[in-house]
Amino acid sequence: MPWTNQRNKQLIERARRVIPGGMYGHQSTAILPDVYPQFFTRAEGARLWDADGNEYIDYMCAFGPNLLGYRHPAVEAAVSAQRRLGDTMNGPSEIMVELAEQFVSMVSHADWVIFCKNGTDATTMAMMTARSHTKKRKILVAHKAYHGSAPWCNPFTNGTVPEERAHILHYEYNNPASLQDAFRTAGDDVAGVFGSAFRHDVFENQDLPTREYAETARRLCDKTGALLIVDDVRGGFRVARDCSWSRVDVQPDLSAWGKAIANGYALSALAGSEKARAGAQGIFVTGSYWFQAIPMAAAIATLNEIRNSDYLERTEKTGAMLREGLASQAANYGFSLRQTGPVQMPMILFDDDPDLRLGYCWVAEALTRGVYIHPWHNNFICAALTESDVKLTLDATDQAFSVLKKRRPTLEPPEQLKARFDRLHEATLTAAN
């Protein structure tokens, strides 16, 4: 069946009537190439089907939650069993205790955990715990780092007031001097320092945390009594079977988790060390569905796979295979790629492509050939992706490079991206006035 997007277009028209803009949030395709489908019907393993029935080998994993493969048998079996008992009740199921015990046993720095729903819940609770523990106010975050869409951390300021960010200070990721400066600016008032698993900002090259940066953060926190917070919502269990900063041997006081921990079921978590326990116990945090048993059953099954399978090594292997294949193809066609970050969470950008016209053309050509790659957000590789999937992928991307080479002279900057940047720029200016 040839690729088509008629049904998707009809759905977007219907959606525009009953949803502002037709869609919202990080899964909106408004500024992606036109061919990107907004609506999906089905998912299985490393594959997705959109509303028109097109099949894709998937490199976004639902923006992270799909770690083991969509509808992973062990996770689904656990969910089926729990569904026969109950989900949202007057209190948690006892499996919450089991899950907390397992989580704490797997994350070296963690002595306790609090479960919630959104990644933003976990990062906001981290901020509150740091303030509760220190009785101080300032929160240091890396410039451009995403920690959620609550007013204090929203990347866009429209609909917020400046006071909501009153004590948020910025530093440059992987820059110890900049972090030191931020501490100096904050005086004796630093409650917490956020650092992402690695630098995974949109539109940018990715960077693993340097040992010097991570150790400086740890040392400055210890010196001042501030809590060190690793935001592992996106990277958690994708680069290590422990907190991501375990790879540079630095233990935070708090870590925020979500996405992959229940393989797509709605669960996030704040984990903490003994030192931070009283601070966490002193804050009031809750949500209508935070004690659902089904996502916790899914998480227990997911953690079991994380401990007992080679899921991580498999994603590293297929990720490396993809990276090498793409680099070689790009060179063959006279392009040069910036492939950064962990191979299993690849950011794929083109050199000499400031307005993303090359990237947009290339991913669109890959998409209509059955490969879903994101042009400016890090991608994700799930453990269900096989080497044969990567080969099929490389067949499609080879054709995409070939088309790109032919079309290169006539490409224009992506209109949808320009409009978006203008609008956001305007919104930011308006809100700042």
Next chain:
Amino acid sequence: MPWTNQRNKQLIERARRVIPGGMYGHQSTAILPDVYPQFFTRAEGARLWDADGNEYIDYMCAFGPNLLGYRHPAVEAAVSAQRRLGDTMNGPSEIMVELAEQFVSMVSHADWVIFCKNGTDATTMAMMTARSHTKKRKILVAHKAYHGSAPWCNPFTNGTVPEERAHILHYEYNNPASLQDAFRTAGDDVAGVFGSAFRHDVFENQDLPTREYAETARRLCDKTGALLIVDDVRGGFRVARDCSWSRVDVQPDLSAWGKAIANGYALSALAGSEKARAGAQGIFVTGSYWFQAIPMAAAIATLNEIRNSDYLERTEKTGAMLREGLASQAANYGFSLRQTGPVQMPMILFDDDPDLRLGYCWVAEALTRGVYIHPWHNNFICAALTESDVKLTLDATDQAFSVLKKRRPTLEPPEQLKARFDRLHEATLTAAN
């Protein structure tokens, strides 16, 4: 099998090691009577089983989400069907459009809807939309009303900074003069006014909104350009098949929903009128699991039941039967109850019981006889509760009144409540300094 709580106690001990305080949030039993189970194993219809295997006729409905009965067949069938397809994917399923269309068709004031996870997500998005629409800052909320646990609305201030509540002003629910005063204090800077479905504050009598209060709120918003927001997270679809304020013929601009809309699956929503659409479209809001298809499938099935069954009339009938039965029993034993709010969301307090010693003894005696009633939060009645369940309930509560009468002279104020109030008081003072 005689009532026992050995397993619950063991679980609490285990939980204390790996979860701060052993539990957190609105489902914590820390300040409930000792016999209240923290952990549940199973739920079906109007019944719950705790970790020790004790069976309860349930009047809390998971604090609201259980509207039709736990594991309602039509909802579970929809979930089973959707699970075979997919849940968290690279974008929503097309059923999000269908759900939005249905939602908008059922809520008179709504022209659009945005789905999210927590009730707090929906109320925070309402605040952001009001600020985005008006470009003003002040948000008026009723004193003591609960709108979530984000820093701007958290009932406790520990872990937050005063700036996060900088533009939040308070008025008295159902008091038009007080609302007018708040508008005067805010000057020409009111972005939005929150009003709950009805006054359902903890520890207090409940009150339906008066027509005068609701109309005053509408008029002042129209006059100043502020948006009127009904927080229907708790009351939504429990008092009407439309926004709760439809009962006093007042249409808000925005309404926040959650709890009952997917019968326990994790889904909340912000609905709005045409006027507020651009404001909503201008804010960035999202979450890792907001586009899960399973809760949306559950919501479609739930809305179908809401439209096509007599679920509401049944909860009103069993609720009235319970209220009359309890009033009569109380009188027989020489007690007087304050039963306030809609009969299907009953708040049950004792007259002459300032420290809740009567209430705590009575609900504990009912609990160990198989009836789960909350002593200071409004209760909830689901559509699966039968008249025969109410009769069984009244058998148990009659015995509970009998015990209460005998024990009355020797009752002491509940220790756990006193300690809690002291600690919270202290926390509030500390955070304010």
